[in-house]
Amino acid sequence: MLRGPALACSLLVVMAGALGCKRDLGDCNLAFDPERPIEGPAAFDIAYRITDGLPMYEGQALVQSTCGDGSFCHAPAAVGADRIGVPAGLNFDVDLACTDESQDPSCAQPIESCESGQTDTAYCQRLQSLQNNQNQINRFAEGMIQEMRAGAMPPGEAGLRVRNGTPWLRKFDPDRPDRTEELPPIESAEAQEIVRNWLACQAPVIARTEMPASADDELEPCPSVDGEICIYNGPQGDLPGPMWSEIYWSIMFNECVICHGPPNNNVDQNPDNPRGGDIPGGASVDALAALDLTGPNAMDTSNWASDSHPAVVDALAYDAGDCAGDGTIVIPFDSPNSIMIQKLRDTQTCGTEMPPLDPISETLIQIVEEWVDLGAPNN
Ligand code: HEC
Known part of the structure; x- marks a missing residue:
């Protein structure tokens, strides 16, 4: 690979x-x-x-x-x-x-x-x-x-x-x-x-x-x-709302799937792909083993937000990652104890911050937190 x-x-x-x-x-x-x-x-x-x-x-x-x-x-x-x-x-x-x-x-x-x-x-x-x-x-x-x-x-x-x-x-x-x-x-x-x-x-x-x-x-x-x-700074793009689908398309797909996804050379059939048909992935075997943020259809990402929700919410840290046994990736209504939030904030107790050494903005982190504290629904 x-x-x-x-x-x-x-x-x-x-x-x-x-x-x-x-x-x-x-x-x-x-x-x-x-x-x-x-x-x-x-x-x-x-x-x-x-x-x-x-x-x-x-x-x-x-x-x-x-x-x-x-x-x-x-x-x-x-x-x-x-x-x-x-x-x-x-x-x-x-x-x-x-x-x-x-x-x-x-x-x-x-x-x-x-x-x-x-x-x-x-x-x-x-x-x-x-x-x-x-x-x-x-x-x-x-x-x-x-x-x-x-x-x-x-x-x-x-x-x-x-x-x-x-x-x-x-x-x-x-x-x-x-x-x-x-x-x-x-x-x-x-x-x-x-x-x-x-x-x-x-x-x-x-x-x-x-x-x-x-x-x-x-x-x-x-x-x-x-x-x-x-x-x-230049004009801020449209900020996502505190909903998994918006967080997925503006943050997860752009910043995380490159590591937390398999290699994919397909041209996306999803007409709403924000990257002109490009599907990121395949950059880190270790990250993919720890958390897969994609869905089963490798040709069409249309459902990847809802497909990947179970891998994140109420999901125990995966055995392959450095956080295995240390907790849950996203705990609904509990952003401080959610491993994903800790990693976004660089306050994690296991593994490294996410994305490694290239933090997303405070504004975006707060939106992800808000979604978690609203119960992290698959919306
Ligand atoms: C450069 C590659 C890379 C990028 C980009 C990246 N990650 Fe990771 N991620 C990893 C690796 C490697 C691990 C396993 C080691 C660890 O837990 O620190 C990991 C682990 C994780 C874990 C723990 C999963 C588990 O089961 O233990 C979470 C949560 C996570 N990443 C979230 C994210 C989020 C959210 C983003 C985007 C904002 C992101 N990552 C971007 C490489 C990456």
């Missing part, structure tokens, strides 16, 4: 061999300037994640969501089987060091400057790690481009299985009204040009976000403390 991704990720390792080649990154276009139109994308073009408005530069978003997304292959947090063949240390994780404090208490203001001796805070350590990974990307940039041009990177079919397919929307630019609303898929020539240009500009990264006070601030720069790039 792991053969496909293993092949895909080891192809990325070939990049190391390309290091000696001459620099071939092409021109860098940092910002789009309507007065002096330059063909192609700009490295400071911003996209934001449809589920929570998280902003990244377009190249950053494309590399982050396909090279590991905090969990696989080139992510520092990925260990053992989840690295899928990528050597230790070859990390390209460019997730933000901090999101606003309502989602992440360690980002509470004021953030001390990391440069004036304050290096031991969680924020400073994450900023340092982001910069290390950014340097790593710059070191391997030529190899990444050569692999892209050869069609080997990003890895096609196999890479699909471990990528995070949550759609990213582009910040609207009145000077370029014809651009697609969604960030194009990494296989497209347009996306590869976005990544090439971003690499040629030395891979600038958004390091931090804050909640905008009003819609006018959305996706505009916010004050930075250490010269790190801070951008206010």
Whole structure:
């Protein structure tokens, strides 16, 4: 089962061999300037994640969501089987060091400057790690481009299985009204040009976000403390209501099924699939054994929310997981003692937080809690 991704990720390792080649990154276009139109994308073009408005530069978003997304292959947090063949240390994780404090208490203001001796805070350590990974990307940039041009990177079919397919929307630019609303898929020539240009500009990264006070601030720069790039969050997508079907389609299917589901290369027959027909799954054998959030029909996900409800509500932690014998995944009317909520909040007594090292927002966690405290019905 792991053969496909293993092949895909080891192809990325070939990049190391390309290091000696001459620099071939092409021109860098940092910002789009309507007065002096330059063909192609700009490295400071911003996209934001449809589920929570998280902003990244377009190249950053494309590399982050396909090279590991905090969990696989080139992510520092990925260990053992989840690295899928990528050597230790070859990390390209460019997730933000901090999101606003309502989602992440360690980002509470004021953030001390990391440069004036304050290096031991969680924020400073994450900023340092982001910069290390950014340097790593710059070191391997030529190899990444050569692999892209050869069609080997990003890895096609196999890479699909471990990528995070949550759609990213582009910040609207009145000077370029014809651009697609969604960030194009990494296989497209347009996306590869976005990544090439971003690499040629030395891979600038958004390091931090804050909640905008009003819609006018959305996706505009916010004050930075250490010269790190801070951008206010983008518009929040439609939030799910406290109902299992809505929680399933906006959170479970997008953030969890990739690990808590079997490999699936089918094009979904469900017309309401939020990911354009893509069915995530197959990224973690261990996670699937601990909890299967899918349904029996592998061609059509229409009933997967109600199908998976019994695996979650009143279900004892599965033998295969680290929580076996420690309790129940969701206990109706009792969110504090439900293992799923503990894992979403990183207060678990067994195993790790969920999703591993890439928490969902506080707002979304509260919606899941509300559903549990309403009795966790299959609605
Ligand atoms: C990167 C892969 C990955 C992702 C993404 C992921 N999980 Fe997990 N999950 C695991 C692994 C591995 C285990 C088993 C180890 C453990 O219990 O910590 C697990 C275990 C669990 C368990 C305990 C199940 C049991 O029977 O013990 C719950 C509950 C859970 N995950 C919920 C979630 C939720 C909810 C999400 C999405 C918000 C999610 N997971 C996303 C890998 C993942």
